[in-house]
Amino acid sequence: MKMRDAGLFALVAALLVLTGMMQSWNLALQILNMGLISAIMALGVNLQWGFAGLFNVGVMGFVALGGLAVALTAMPPVGDAWRAGGLGVFSALIVAAVAITLAVVIWRKRLPARGWLVAAVLLVGFILYRELFDPARDAIEAVNPALQGNLGGLGLPVLFSWPVGGLLAAGAAWLIGKTALGLRSDYLAIATLGIAEIILAVMKNEDWLARGVKNVIGVPSPLPTAVELQENAGFAARFADPITASTIGVKLGYAVLFAVVLIALIVLMQLALKSPWGRMVRAIRDNETAAEAMGKDVTRRHLQIFILGSAICGLAGAMMTTLDGQLVPGTYQPLRFTFLIWVMVIVGGSGNNFGAVLGGMLIWFLWVQVEPVGAWLIGALTSGLPEGAFKDHLMDSAAYMRLFTMGLVMLLVLRFSPRGLIPER
């Protein structure tokens, strides 16, 4: 890292300290925590785009899968639901998997009339699947629908769900990569955009899985919660204001946890980047044909990196759901979870891990703070206007300043510093 880069990180730190002093330390730590998570997501996208030139605009889907992993790992299992329909759902899923595999095998074998065979296999598979699946699903969703109505999780410690989130995202990425990675860059972009929407549609509609839009709440916390700290006599006696102290304490705890993950990832990514593997990957990015001529397996490398990068996004998604303590599929929006991460990588500097981390922290800070600043700015600008519908409309609209600002920041960086704040070296 050069002096200038360190200076940029110091600037972000100063912005956070300033927030702590001028607004509240709780807010500053909140921004820091989400900033750390955003930085991890940015590292994942940077691995795909910055290192390998893979254009993935389905980040939202992988982040959401990470969140799903938390619900499936850390929540207690719902025994009645398992007894009611667990077997049915799983046998249905196995039937579906067998039908699809069979179809692929038939297609690959180049049997005569394979088109009709594949269609027939898929049709029969689909009917069987629905016959098994529908009653099982209804049975599960009928179990205590107000609070559960799903299969629940495995009841494992919540920290365990983070790697599971990565694995789940990696599995999805393997499936997508196998089908879509051979495509040209903008086709891959459209494909990933579509996959993310489908993953979210599944999470919103399959209530038996994680309650869909009814949300999973009360995810267990890896740290003592603020309430637990306040009830602890020793903790309460030590601070003048135990409520503030406890909320700040919990957030600090998360910050340490996230920072450990982030630092471990940066170390790994730096080692990878500087290794022969990293040089090969960048050589593939810069000239695929030449790399292929040198005997490098381009498709395999692409698949590997697509899986690794997506796994990192899934890990970050699981961390975010743990921090929130709930899984709310309705809050996943492509602008926030896909395109904002892209702004972070582009602004920070694609191809440079420190750049991605800086972009993640800085852009997240802006995303949060543009709103109050925008509201203040509009308030100041319109102070001369008479009260009325027009002024109210302007004040209400201040919230959308952030989209505008993010676009503007991205366009300005692309124009005047196209390699980002900390460029690739």
Added chain:
Amino acid sequence: MDLLNAFVALSNFVLVPALAYGAQLALGALGVTLIYGILRFSNFAHGDTMAFGTMAVVLFTWLFQSWGINLGPLPTALLALPFGIVICMGLVLLTDRYIYRFYRAQKVKPVVLVIVSMGVMFVTNGLVRFIIGPDDQRFADGERFLISARTFKEMTGLDEGLAIKTGQALTVVIAVIAVALLFWFLNRTRTGKSMRAYSDNEDLALLSGINPEKVVMVTWLIVAALATLAGTLYGLDKSFKPFTYFQLLLPFFAAAIVGGLGSPIGAIVGGFVIAFSEVLITYAWKKVLTYALPETLAPDGLAQLLSTDYKFAVSFVILLVVLLFRPTGLFKGKSV
């Protein structure tokens, strides 16, 4: 068995809505495909360009309504349409002049332009929400139905009704006119021919003295008009909500790619392929099957293949199948 009623029910719930939706998708996909053919990148800001143009139309519609101007049975939005198109043209010309032109002059890789269009998408999206807000806006007025279900039943004496909304009828009529004009322009006028030449082979076109900046400008103007048209018709048929317009990006691209990126005919066919498959697969067939099949065979359930929430999945799977088995699309698009 009652095939006539089955057909009427099918038309009411499947054919008419899918025809209107397909026309809207075709207009949107035409915009995507023209940008791809001439400027050679996938424009992620297209959904938001459409939202911006439609927003202008909505604002003008409200202005005319407040002045008491209307078109009788037709929606006032038709009157506002030309004004909205002009404003949308202003927006795309500004973004081209101050954003895209810089990168075009540098001859950057197409993927850089895609990323730039993401920035434009954010800015336009922010602008639209800033001006009109993120909520649903209804702006259709005038006669709601061309034929309502009840009139149809009275006219024909059938059990099933067939309702055709004014928005749906207008969509099809206007889309046909717009597409006819576009093809006349591309095939018969000098500028249109130079656009096609530029799209086919840039170097040859430049050698024969075609001014690239003029071609690009005309393309943007046409795209703005098509986007505003598609957005307004979609809004009249359903309603205007900025986020929905952003999400339409996926079916647009699916339609354009299925037809073959860069091919205008492909975009139209692709639009209808996507629209009909979405509606056919997410429609509950119970009613139609009950009419069409003998009583013993009538289905118990809804006979719905996928719930309507999965309509994105349908366009996506078609997209994937076409990409895997015929990567240039149905109508030999280009692949840069």
